[in-house]
Amino acid sequence: MWRLNKVRHKDGRQGDSVEELKLKRREHEKALRQARRDRQLVSKRLLLNDDEDQPEVTMDTISGEHDVVSLLHKLQQSGPERDAHLKALSKALRDPSAQLTFIKQENSMHLLVGLLTGSDATCRLHAVRCLHELSHSPITNVAPACLPATPYLLTYLSGQSTKFTELCLYTLGNLCPDSDAVKEKLLAQGIIPALANCIENQRPNLAVVEAVGFTLSQLLQAKDAAEKIVPMVLASSLPSHLLSVLTPDPKFGLAPAIECAWCLHYLTCSVKDNRVLLSHGALFQCSSLLVSLGGAVAEGNKEEGMELFICPLLRCLGNLLSSCPAKDLSAQMGDVRIVVALCALLQAYLQTQPALARESAWVLNNLTAHSSALCSALLTLNLVPGLIQLLPFSQGINTMILRVLANIAHKKKEFCVQLAHRGLLSALCATLKMADQEMVTLSMDVLFMLVVSGPQVSEEFVKQGGLSLLEAIQYNSEGEIRQRATHLLEQHLMS
Amino acid sequence: MLQPELVRLLTEGHALVKSCDEDCLTGNTLEPRQSEDEEGNPFNFTPQLIHLHKDHELFEDGDIHRHMYLQDLYISEAVDKPTLSVSEFACHISGCSAVFSTLEEYEHHYNSLHRHMCCSCRRSLPSARLLDIHIQEWHDSLFTILAQRQDMFQCLVEGCGQKFSTSTLRKDHLIKIHKYPPDFRFDKIKKNQRTQQMKKQQQRDTTMEVVDDVCESEGACEVMCDVLSHQPEQGESMETHVSEEEATCMAKSASTEGHADLSAAAHSTENPSSEALKPRYSYRVPTTVCFGHGSVRGFRGRRGRRK
Numbered sequence: 001m002w003r004l005n006k007v008r009h010k011d012g013r014q015g016d017s018v019e020e021l022k023l024k025r026r027e028h029e030k031a032l033r034q035a036r037r038d039r040q041l042v043s044k045r046l047l048l049n050d051d052e053d054q055p056e057v058t059m060d061t062i063s064g065e066h067d068v069v070s071l072l073h074k075l076q077q078s079g080p081e082r083d084a085h086l087k088a089l090s091k092a093l094r095d096p097s098a099q100l101t102f103i104k105q106e107n108s109m110h111l112l113v114g115l116l117t118g119s120d121a122t123c124r125l126h127a128v129r130c131l132h133e134l135s136h137s138p139i140t141n142v143a144p145a146c147l148p149a150t151p152y153l154l155t156y157l158s159g160q161s162t163k164f165t166e167l168c169l170y171t172l173g174n175l176c177p178d179s180d181a182v183k184e185k186l187l188a189q190g191i192i193p194a195l196a197n198c199i200e201n202q203r204p205n206l207a208v209v210e211a212v213g214f215t216l217s218q219l220l221q222a223k224d225a226a227e228k229i230v231p232m233v234l235a236s237s238l239p240s241h242l243l244s245v246l247t248p249d250p251k252f253g254l255a256p257a258i259e260c261a262w263c264l265h266y267l268t269c270s271v272k273d274n275r276v277l278l279s280h281g282a283l284f285q286c287s288s289l290l291v292s293l294g295g296a297v298a299e300g301n302k303e304e305g306m307e308l309f310i311c312p313l314l315r316c317l318g319n320l321l322s323s324c325p326a327k328d329l330s331a332q333m334g335d336v337r338i339v340v341a342l343c344a345l346l347q348a349y350l351q352t353q354p355a356l357a358r359e360s361a362w363v364l365n366n367l368t369a370h371s372s373a374l375c376s377a378l379l380t381l382n383l384v385p386g387l388i389q390l391l392p393f394s395q396g397i398n399t400m401i402l403r404v405l406a407n408i409a410h411k412k413k414e415f416c417v418q419l420a421h422r423g424l425l426s427a428l429c430a431t432l433k434m435a436d437q438e439m440v441t442l443s444m445d446v447l448f449m450l451v452v453s454g455p456q457v458s459e460e461f462v463k464q465g466g467l468s469l470l471e472a473i474q475y476n477s478e479g480e481i482r483q484r485a486t487h488l489l490e491q492h493l494m495s
Numbered sequence: 496m497l498q499p500e501l502v503r504l505l506t507e508g509h510a511l512v513k514s515c516d517e518d519c520l521t522g523n524t525l526e527p528r529q530s531e532d533e534e535g536n537p538f539n540f541t542p543q544l545i546h547l548h549k550d551h552e553l554f555e556d557g558d559i560h561r562h563m564y565l566q567d568l569y570i571s572e573a574v575d576k577p578t579l580s581v582s583e584f585a586c587h588i589s590g591c592s593a594v595f596s597t598l599e600e601y602e603h604h605y606n607s608l609h610r611h612m613c614c615s616c617r618r619s620l621p622s623a624r625l626l627d628i629h630i631q632e633w634h635d636s637l638f639t640i641l642a643q644r645q646d647m648f649q650c651l652v653e654g655c656g657q658k659f660s661t662s663t664l665r666k667d668h669l670i671k672i673h674k675y676p677p678d679f680r681f682d683k684i685k686k687n688q689r690t691q692q693m694k695k696q697q698q699r700d701t702t703m704e705v706v707d708d709v710c711e712s713e714g715a716c717e718v719m720c721d722v723l724s725h726q727p728e729q730g731e732s733m734e735t736h737v738s739e740e741e742a743t744c745m746a747k748s749a750s751t752e753g754h755a756d757l758s759a760a761a762h763s764t765e766n767p768s769s770e771a772l773k774p775r776y777s778y779r780v781p782t783t784v785c786f787g788h789g790s791v792r793g794f795r796g797r798r799g800r801r802k
Contacts, residue, residue, distance in 0.1 A: 045565055291505060294501070295505040322546035340504045350579065352577070353577065355577075359554075369542035392581045395580050403542075403543075430584075439582065445540035448538045468610075473587050477589040487537050
């Protein structure tokens, strides 16, 4: 279970100033960005002990290594204190160098697996804790050493002990991304049916559900997931379970919903054909959730970690829309408030998380592309002026918003007239002067649609000094832009 | 409450759904676009569904955020306030690489340097009237001829209406009566009047040759200059002739390299005499306005071009 409200300074120690912490975070972020560019973005999770608040690593490595060796020795002799030794071992294995020492000892893993599958339940728990620490190791050789344990870990997923199951799941989740060989093995050993069964049987236990979500998301992030893993997941009962978990439990918090939402995102972005998920009502689920989240955000009730949930939901909705046939759209969606919610998200996150605003704009584009009803809603609910105010913002926001406005204009001449009345013409006089070529081309396209919609619009444009603007554009270095300006002037504004 | 209007819309729920449905039937009321009937219509926007794959760059920030959370590095307050960037504006005129952060700067730049610029000599004049007068007096040989017989040099002060037989007389008038400084920028005496005429004769045969008083920019500008210098010889009315030529020039996509083709085109339409010519502009614009290279002057060293 992840406690979001505590600021965890994983990299920091007491002596670090605020500035140093900031610097470390920035460096960490930079490393993650580079990893993403290299398609190597991978994370592991550490489930802390119940008595732990922060991940603590003993600084004393040498004694840690000694401990490992001596503990192993003690464990090889069966006796009443085995579980105490095993507990001590699990604590020692938090340290990376101790981890390395462990795997280098002969038969260490064999011993551990034996204890994992033995008759002593307490020992099993400590043993899985040991494996969990090993699975989280930053050292490359360590985690793969846990492979002999995987068939057992998978078997235990159908068990009923919740803490134990959680540890098994997070251990498996940490092992997944290590290599293709590991994934192959896990798939062959039936990880997907095991996860499906687990989430079904343990549905009331949200901590376990969260763990299943995490493990599944690790599998789905694989580079070749689309070919092998995704089809298997879609064929199982997992999609309906994931969707059912999406509605967050107010007492437990967002965490399980977050994991399942990310799983759904990895599923929807991998395939062009989302029929399976659509048939389970994914579109409806995602959009109604976003409507309630939009409402909360508009009221100013931003629950901690909300954007971690909103982000994958937006992506699911966006990609589901792109594979939903237009005629089914109204049946699947039904509620026009989704456009209100998206506008609320746009406004709320523009300053703090522009990337989220950009993703919201993308979804709005997919919503308005082929739906006259939703375009009409944007107009009647007076949401257009708010969108127009976003046109100064670059890095993909204004181009996407302009696409949305273009989608509206494209539907009907009547919509064009309304857009013009709400200030789009004067906004275009500004966007036509922007440095971004895409903005200029899109602006010309929108202008064209507005101008041909009626004489009042073209008159208004001329009144706002549009002719001299277009004449200047005729000297632009891009041929396509010049062509458009000339065409507009000669065919539509001069005659 | 941050956005009360939106909250209201979201909570009013089904009432909204109904009213929107009444306005339009779902999706099938798309009107056929007029553009399909037009010839040579360059506008081709169609609404597009955009599918984004897992590794798309649009998803980068969200993915990083997610992984920071997985690695227990999540904090609700952003460490560094993300910079929301605003689009820049850039001058459209090909060859001018000026970039601006506000619309006002753009407008000021354009109005100062491009709006009333003489193509023939790259001089930027502050108003349409002064540009007219400049072109008349400097680049119109008809004017020179007429000036020998009548008072043609207008007083520069609007509303004065007086005319003089030489520019010197006008200048004296400006200084004595209107208290202008003797070195008024927009009343330079023109040099080399005779040599200019001779050069114009030469130009008829070699349109590619660049002459002193003709601006040295590329592309459309150069062609227009050629066109302009041709007009007095042809003895046709200034305005319409230029319109027609300009129309030809601009209709061919003026690329900055292809002025060879353009001048050929201009050449071929030299004798349009009997054709009915549409006025190019429905409002008053100096007929010889041209936007050329000269605008870079004064704004050199600006960062970045239009991307």
